[in-house]
Amino acid sequence: MGRFKNNKKGRVNVKPIAKNNQANVDHVTGDKIPKSFVFSRTKLPGSVKQLQMDLRKLMLPYTALSLKEKKRNTLRDFLNVSGPMGVTHFLMLKKTASALSLRVARTPQGPTLTFKIHQYSLASDIAQSQTRPRCPPDLFKNPPLIVLSGFGTQELHLKLATIMFQNIFPAIDINTVKLSTCQRLVLLNYNKDTKLIDFRHYSIRLQPVGVSRKLRNFVQTHKAPDLRNLQDVSDFITKAGYGSESEGDEEAATVTLSSDLGRVNKGSTKSAVKLQEIGPRMTMQLVRVEEGLCSGGIIFSEDGNVDGKNKQDGDEEDDAAGEEESEEGEEGSEEDMDEDAED
Amino acid sequence: MAKKKEKVVDSGLDTIKSTVHHHSEFFDTLVELIPARFYLPDETERKWFPGLSKAQKARAKRKTTENLKKARRDRLDPEKSALTTLDLLKQKIEKEKKKLSNVVAEDDDDDDDDESEEETDGRKAKSDSVTYEELRQRLHRKIDELKGGRGGSERPRSHEKRKKIVPNKRKREKTVEEEEDKAKLDVEEAAKDLTYGYVKIDDDEEHGKGSKKRRLSKSRELERALKLEAAKKDPEKGEVIAKKHSWQAATSRAAGIKVHDDPKLLKQSIHKEKKRQEKNAEKWKERVEGQQKVRVEKQQKRSGNIAERIEQNKQRKIAKREKKLMRPGFEGRKEGVINDGK
Numbered sequence: 001m002g003r004f005k006n007n008k009k010g011r012v013n014v015k016p017i018a019k020n021n022q023a024n025v026d027h028v029t030g031d032k033i034p035k036s037f038v039f040s041r042t043k044l045p046g047s048v049k050q051l052q053m054d055l056r057k058l059m060l061p062y063t064a065l066s067l068k069e070k071k072r073n074t075l076r077d078f079l080n081v082s083g084p085m086g087v088t089h090f091l092m093l094k095k096t097a098s099a100l101s102l103r104v105a106r107t108p109q110g111p112t113l114t115f116k117i118h119q120y121s122l123a124s125d126i127a128q129s130q131t132r133p134r135c136p137p138d139l140f141k142n143p144p145l146i147v148l149s150g151f152g153t154q155e156l157h158l159k160l161a162t163i164m165f166q167n168i169f170p171a172i173d174i175n176t177v178k179l180s181t182c183q184r185l186v187l188l189n190y191n192k193d194t195k196l197i198d199f200r201h202y203s204i205r206l207q208p209v210g211v212s213r214k215l216r217n218f219v220q221t222h223k224a225p226d227l228r229n230l231q232d233v234s235d236f237i238t239k240a241g242y243g244s245e246s247e248g249d250e251e252a253a254t255v256t257l258s259s260d261l262g263r264v265n266k267g268s269t270k271s272a273v274k275l276q277e278i279g280p281r282m283t284m285q286l287v288r289v290e291e292g293l294c295s296g297g298i299i300f301s302e303d304g305n306v307d308g309k310n311k312q313d314g315d316e317e318d319d320a321a322g323e324e325e326s327e328e329g330e331e332g333s334e335e336d337m338d339e340d341a342e343d
Numbered sequence: 344m345a346k347k348k349e350k351v352v353d354s355g356l357d358t359i360k361s362t363v364h365h366h367s368e369f370f371d372t373l374v375e376l377i378p379a380r381f382y383l384p385d386e387t388e389r390k391w392f393p394g395l396s397k398a399q400k401a402r403a404k405r406k407t408t409e410n411l412k413k414a415r416r417d418r419l420d421p422e423k424s425a426l427t428t429l430d431l432l433k434q435k436i437e438k439e440k441k442k443l444s445n446v447v448a449e450d451d452d453d454d455d456d457d458e459s460e461e462e463t464d465g466r467k468a469k470s471d472s473v474t475y476e477e478l479r480q481r482l483h484r485k486i487d488e489l490k491g492g493r494g495g496s497e498r499p500r501s502h503e504k505r506k507k508i509v510p511n512k513r514k515r516e517k518t519v520e521e522e523e524d525k526a527k528l529d530v531e532e533a534a535k536d537l538t539y540g541y542v543k544i545d546d547d548e549e550h551g552k553g554s555k556k557r558r559l560s561k562s563r564e565l566e567r568a569l570k571l572e573a574a575k576k577d578p579e580k581g582e583v584i585a586k587k588h589s590w591q592a593a594t595s596r597a598a599g600i601k602v603h604d605d606p607k608l609l610k611q612s613i614h615k616e617k618k619r620q621e622k623n624a625e626k627w628k629e630r631v632e633g634q635q636k637v638r639v640e641k642q643q644k645r646s647g648n649i650a651e652r653i654e655q656n657k658q659r660k661i662a663k664r665e666k667k668l669m670r671p672g673f674e675g676r677k678e679g680v681i682n683d684g685k
Binding site for chain 1: 421483536537538539540541542543586589590592593594596597598599601605
């Protein structure tokens with residue numbers, strides 16, 4: 001009688017490593033906090049793997065950052081694990097020969113939205129293209145805010161998309177929210193003509209307005225200023241600094257803070273909201289909406305017939321021929337355009 | 344002869360005056376260098392802090408800190424004139440003079456003297472302030488010269504440099520304004536079509552999450568689901584109903600509301616619930632039985648113990664009684680005489 005090894009043939013191994021026991025229910029609002037899994041069922045090439053990692057960081061803190069999936073894991077396994085862990089959304093990346101697609105689905109039996117990613121840039125590319133990339137230490141400790149623009153309320157699939165995205169991130173309670181927790185922003189912009197959705201991810205920064213740049217810099221970084229060309233210290237303070245080009249544009253982007261934020265931005269004074277891009281950038285198109293979790297009837301389909309049955313994936317992929325996948329090499333133009341205009 | 348003598352005397356007077364003026368200037372500059380609080384005696388009355396009550400001490404402290412702050416601001420305020428030591432000294436002298444004049448009010452000579460002295464003081468003050476400004480400008484000019492001297496060529500001085508850049512700034516501002524207007528228009532247009540993430544306000548709730556009291560039992564839901572399915576199969580309006588329902592269901596599911604519309608799943612869950620109930624009933628029965636059994640056992644044991652104890656007590660009593668008759672040679676009770684049996 002030999003020793004029997006633990007025969008795991010029949011059994012399935014899903015190892016989501018949840019690092020911290022997070023509350024399922026928000027202490028403040030009493031609602032269920034939406035949590036998500038970002039994974040892929042197929043093997044991904046290097047840059048797409050990085051995109052997956054960027055998406056995971058984006059969804060922090062309510063996601064499994066180091067989720068490990070094995071080849072044997074099927075969707076069923078993820079579903080079984082998601083129940084007890086309180087995971088509500090799945091974000092699945094899939095790379096086939098013709099296209100890269102992102103599926104956003106709601107667990108138990110929720111609808112699945114399939115987006116085809118036409119172009120994407122990684123977070124590291126964006127950071128390299130900026131002169132001063134910014135990543136404060138607690139940037140990913142709080143969930144991001146979300147802004148959707150251009151979706152409208154008429155078309156059903158767009159309405160469904162807005163509701164879906166609005167529910168991926170937890171709601172904010174204005175009575176108890178602290179300004180310091182709103183540090184990131186996800187922006188989705190729908191372009192009616194091309195039917196493409198732009199996905200952007202920014203970090204929010206508040207700067208006091210009406211203060212010359214010299215003073216602002218001096219207060220924030222306590223470096224002694226250069227007084228070589230000035231006759232008197234009063235000149236340093238009263239001289240109207242050459243305002244940066246972006247200062248004039250942002251008359252619309254000034255807000256009056258309700259409370260103090262940090263040492264510099266005092267409450268009930270004007271502050272300018274500055275957005276600096278971090279995180280991945282994607283251009284995607286909503287191609288399919290299915291009733292179930294990657295199953296069920298298709299209720300909306302772009303470039304195809306709206307069919308009651310679920311066709312094979314292969315056929316649909318062929319329909320969407322003619323759209324190329326793009327790598328970061330083609331992102332050069334986009335990166336140059338959106339450089340932060342700080343001087 | 345007298346003229347010459349006068350001239351000599353006049354020139355002598357002039358030289359004396361100029362020398363005196365020089366000396367006084369020198370001393371004035373020296374006095375300027377000393378901060379006022381060291382040179383002039385302090386005339387404010389010091390409050391006797393140890394003798395005050397707590398509240399008074401707090402008030403005095405606050406007052407002093409406020410005064411300090413105010414003094415600091417005044418010192419650094421460019422609009423308020425900085426009183427140099429010399430000016431303070433002059434003020435003090437004037438004050439004293441005024442006091443004296445008030446005391447000896449009717450004396451004309453003293454008044455005249457005072458006036459003349461005040462005039463000279465005033466003139467002196469003006470001349471002194473002028474000299475200070477002059478000195479400052481001279482200093483800056485010298486610094487620039489030194490700077491220029493070092494560089495050699497005609498490098499633009501600091502103030503000249505500033506003049507050059509200002510026209511550029513004006514041009515920049517104009518273009519910035521144009522862009523600003525355009526940006527405002529775009530912002531207005533875009534702002535009409537923005538949707539944000541959910542913000543929780545106390546009164547209203549999202550979608551239809553609040554209506555929990557209308558929760559139907561599962562059997563009812565099953566009936567409803569079956570009805571819906573039947574309606575979908577209906578030839579006339581089936582398609583429309585199916586589409587509408589699927590969109591509605593998808594929207595509410597995306598929002599987190601649970602939609603029960605699949606009869607198969609509902610049947611499964613009803614079945615599961617039934618099984619669960621049965622199992623629970625079984626468990627309860629077993630528990631009750633077990634409890635009863637335990638109770639019965641305990642009671643039996645108890646009654647057994649009680650009976651035993653009674654028995655033992657009886658036997659003990661008998662033993663005690665018999666102990667008295669355990670004399671040596673005689674064991675037990677009398678059992679009659681030997682020749683009794685007739």
